[in-house]
Amino acid sequence: MISIKEQIKIITKGAAEVINLEDLEKKLTEAQKENRGLIVKLGLDPSAPDIHLGHAVVLRKMKQIQDLGHKVVIIIGDFTGMIGDPTGKSKTRKQLTSEEVLENAKTYERQIFKILDKDKTELTFNSQWLSKLNFKEVIELAGKYTVARMLEREDFKNRFNNQQSIGIHEFFYPLMQGFDSVAINADIELGGTDQRFNILMGRTLQKDYEREPQVAIFMPILEGIDGVNKMSKSLGNYIGINEPAQDMYVKTMQIPDNLIIKYFELATDIHPDEIDKIKEELKNGTNPRDVKMRLAKEITCLYHGEAEARNSEEYFKSLFQKNEVPLDIPEYKLKSEETLIEILMNSNLISSKSEAKRLIAQGGIKLNGEKIFDAMKLNFNNNDILQVGKRKFIKLLQ
């Protein structure tokens, strides 16, 4: 049996805030005494079904808590999805149809079980209880919170002060999410720091409905590989959990050194003690590139297994390290039936056809580190790297 102290160490690893530690310790102690697991809740918004390492931060934490023997309940917010979480949004979101919500939920489901243990996870939809509430019960729920307190929520406050409209229905997003905690009797709820208001609503409503309030665990927002902005698909600075192993590895190698430890904490399941050792190594002068390679291999391994992680490492070493290929190469989308010489011209790597021909003949063009002499070559692979001279690269995408 894992000690309470050890459990707390693992549960709180990397967390931005826990509200509060005493409640967590009390709940863990009681659960251990009664030989049962705690109910750990994660609500997922089905409007964002493409999971990247940023989304995976909470899922990885769930996995770690699951491995401690607790019961994980994933609530897909199909009902709340009709509203759309207004968190951080500057305007009213388009309401999803039931069909869209269900479609997205399926995509989500396929992805989360790449992280969580399917057999030990209860996956549920909040329409199950929310759709059954009648108007009277909705009124009772709405009566538990005031307009002024709701408008303290950061995004509501900003929109209200900037005279941007807030639909009254949007007030129900936090109320519904809070009610979910009542419905499943959650002991712990996990979420990003941007979910602070919604998750604390769970505590408030649980008390109102005369239940023990849940412990709120807030995970930090993970920066993308640019090291600056929140990881996000639209910014292109993300590592998707469905990406091929080599891309995952190479992208991880692009993060700035100051994020190495944060990525270890938030994007891997490595034990806190082990992370402490890595911190020490970095402090004692180990080359950050070597530590980052361990990180990249670790992350790739989580989603693709040991063998592919090793292959990706080899690919990285042979191509990027040996040839000094930069990690951040512009991408070029191949047209059908495009020849080498056309690619060189169309991608603006070379400006005249005669120069292209000359360079090819001189061995100045490399494909994946090997010289290529066939100007009319047609078939390329996805992620092939084309190099012109010493410094110009493009990655070919099919």
Next chain:
Amino acid sequence: MISIKEQIKIITKGAAEVINLEDLEKKLTEAQKENRGLIVKLGLDPSAPDIHLGHAVVLRKMKQIQDLGHKVVIIIGDFTGMIGDPTGKSKTRKQLTSEEVLENAKTYERQIFKILDKDKTELTFNSQWLSKLNFKEVIELAGKYTVARMLEREDFKNRFNNQQSIGIHEFFYPLMQGFDSVAINADIELGGTDQRFNILMGRTLQKDYEREPQVAIFMPILEGIDGVNKMSKSLGNYIGINEPAQDMYVKTMQIPDNLIIKYFELATDIHPDEIDKIKEELKNGTNPRDVKMRLAKEITCLYHGEAEARNSEEYFKSLFQKNEVPLDIPEYKLKSEETLIEILMNSNLISSKSEAKRLIAQGGIKLNGEKIFDAMKLNFNNNDILQVGKRKFIKLLQ
């Protein structure tokens, strides 16, 4: 068939505002063409079941419209009653239980048919449709209005600015009242000027649900017999529609002269042309007391019939006019087995027993204008008026 012009004259008599006249004319014209009546809605809050002439203003208007051949639908807000109309209230109201709401509704029902024609009135409860809305439909309803616009409502705005709490459920009062108009397809909704926001919500929601917007008719607030404040039970300046005929008559005689025409317009069914004549008479020097006696008789007749109205007038003439009894007499609640002499002492009309005896013997005490000599008299009637000397009066209540 009554002309559209004549109908509009009767419908708008005494109204504070009509939104808008063109819609009203159009609806009346179409209805007449299709030989049908318009659906005229009145929502009643079941939390105030004791009807006085102030409440009756809208009911009388309904009766007048009903007499023009239109269909009156009274909606008892049993469902909205769970929230309580926050209009003009400075804090969140206590939610009524279903039982309280139903009990109040019954009391209401007994009273409104003193004014409306029962056979031509549809009486309904808004729980009939509102209780059937599920959470999804509630969300759709809530999505039709913004927080900012809701906070423009006078009482919400004041409470919000004064940091008094507004429960989120209170936002549903106007939304529900508006939805009622959608549910019954109202052509006209009547209400006091304090219902402006709620009734215009009906227009808004009808448009949102792709229906013809209703015409809103706002009736002024009727001052009580003190001539200053809104008629209200708690201020004691009201004339209840269940009060005995004599009280109704006498109380009406207490209103200040400047309210005579307003009372004719809002508390009687007298035709607008006839009211114009009364205005002329007043302008030409008719004694306001005589006009007020006509008003008092008219109002008493509406609730007690012709005979009782005539009796009340006689009672007023013989007692008050002949004996110069003031209209506003303090009341005294009789204890059981109280003798005349005890009443005089206990009510502080006279301070010593010997003086009381002396006055009685001298014929200085009158009961309903007649001298009374029996110091030990026991049985009195409700509303008996006891007079000491020239100027001191009490009204006995059983």
